[in-house]
Amino acid sequence: MRTFDLTPLYRSAIGFDRLASLLEQRAEPSYPPYNIELVSEDKYRIVMAVAGFSRDEIEIVTERDSLHVTGRKQKDEVQRTYLHRGIAARDFEQRFQLANHVKVTSAAFDNGMLTIELVREVPEALKPRKIAIADAFGNTGNVQALEQRDAA
Secondary structure (H helix, E strand, O other): OOOOOOHHHHHHHHOOOHHHHHHHHHHOOOOOEEEEEEEEEEEEEEEOOOOOHHHHEEEEEEEEEEEEEEEOOOOOOOOOOOOOOOOOOOOOEEEEOOOOEEEEEEEEEEOEEEEEEEEEOOOOHHHOOOOOOOOOOOOOOOHHHHHHHHHH
């Protein structure tokens, strides 16, 4: 069983820690293999190795706070006899739990690699804002500016 150290994700990806916890709890290796990258402070990327699948056989769906990536391989009409079969071409369904305000912005498929771009967009109403502290007279201005005005 492979284990991943997601400590850097916890430290630098605020809002993605629930996803990291769910990934760590998975006991079985997952198919297809994937990476989760921190691109910048609020941008993430999931890269999945989906060799043997075409763009038409992959479906990406977001619903509330989850991302579902499904691959349904079309049946090959040609009967093949394999001496060794190392490329898995089985159907898959991969689910990712997204943190609050994380949205999928785009997806691309190139050379057997599926890339899903995500961004964390916190609404303005939920962002922290600085509150000015007023004095006893309700003034919140700069003391020097008030002194200069009174001196004039």
